[in-house]
Amino acid sequence: MDKRIKEILHLLAGEYPHIGPALNHKNPFQLLVAVILSAQTTDQQVNKVTEKLFTRIKGPADILEMGSSWLEKQIRTLGLFRRKSQHIYETSLQLMEKHGGCVPHTRGELQNLPGIGRKSAGVILSTVFGVPALAVDTHVARVSRRLGLTDGSNPYVVEEDLCRLLPPDLWTMIHRRFIAHGRKICRARKPLCDECFLLPHCPQNFFGSGK
DNA sequence: ATCCCGAGGG
DNA sequence: CCCTCTGGAT
Structure with a gap:
C-alpha cells in the first residue's frame, strides 16, 4: 500500500x-429498510423516521400487514418517499415469498431486491453479515x-x-x-x-x- | 440521461 | 433563491 x-x-x-453504522437498526431487515430510505437523504432524517417506524416494524411481515399507504405516511418527510415506500413493500413481499422472511446473505440476491443496488447491498453485507465491502x-x-x-x-x-x-x-x-x-x-x-x-x-x- | 422529492443549510 | 443529502430504476 x-x-x-x-x-x-x-x-x-x-x-x-x-465508528459504527450511522443508520440505526436492531436487525438485518431494519437496516435494509433504513438503507432504502437513505437514498438522497441525510442519515439524521432517516433515523428520525425509523425511531418511530421500527417500534412497529420488526420484519417484512409487519410491512405487509400495515400496507404500503400506511408506510408512505410514515416516511412522508423524506425525499423520494413514494418510490421508497413501493420498494420497501415489494422487497418485503419478495423476502416472504422467496427467502422465508429473511434478508439474503449474498450480493446477487440482495441486488435482486427492488430498491437495493450495489451501494446498499455493500452496506448490508459489511454491516450485518461481516462481508468485506466498500x-x-x-x-x-x-x-x-x-x-x-x-x-x-x-x-x-x-x-x-x-x-x-x-x-x-x-x-x-x-x-x-x-x-x-x-x-x-x-x-x-x-x-x-x-x-x-x-x-x-x-x-x-x-x-x-x-x- | 432522467425521474423521483422533502428537509435542512446557506 | 440555491445546493446537498450514505441511490436506484427506467
Whole structure:
C-alpha cells in the first residue's frame, strides 16, 4: 500500500476511532429498510423516521400487514418517499415469498431486491453479515476524488479504484471514516480545508501535494 | 440521461 | 433563491 495512503488512513483512524453504522437498526431487515430510505437523504432524517417506524416494524411481515399507504405516511418527510415506500413493500413481499422472511446473505440476491443496488447491498453485507465491502456513496466518492485516490465520477469506477488500492479487511472502516470526514470536514459545498488534518497529504493543497 | 422529492443549510 | 443529502430504476 502506498505510503501517503497509509498515512491518510492512520490519521483518519485517529480522528474517527471506533465508528459504527450511522443508520440505526436492531436487525438485518431494519437496516435494509433504513438503507432504502437513505437514498438522497441525510442519515439524521432517516433515523428520525425509523425511531418511530421500527417500534412497529420488526420484519417484512409487519410491512405487509400495515400496507404500503400506511408506510408512505410514515416516511412522508423524506425525499423520494413514494418510490421508497413501493420498494420497501415489494422487497418485503419478495423476502416472504422467496427467502422465508429473511434478508439474503449474498450480493446477487440482495441486488435482486427492488430498491437495493450495489451501494446498499455493500452496506448490508459489511454491516450485518461481516462481508468485506466498500460501499461508495456521494461522500466516499467525493472524498476519494479530492484525495486523489480516483478520478472517476462513476461510483463503480471509484469502488474499483479503492478496492485495488486498499486491503479488504479495511474496507468497512474506510467506508465509515470517509463518510464521517465527508460530513464533518470534506463537505460538498464549503470544505473546511483550513481545519483538515489531512491537508498536508491532500492534492487540494498546492504546497502539500508534492509529497 | 432522467425521474423521483422533502428537509435542512446557506 | 440555491445546493446537498450514505441511490436506484427506467
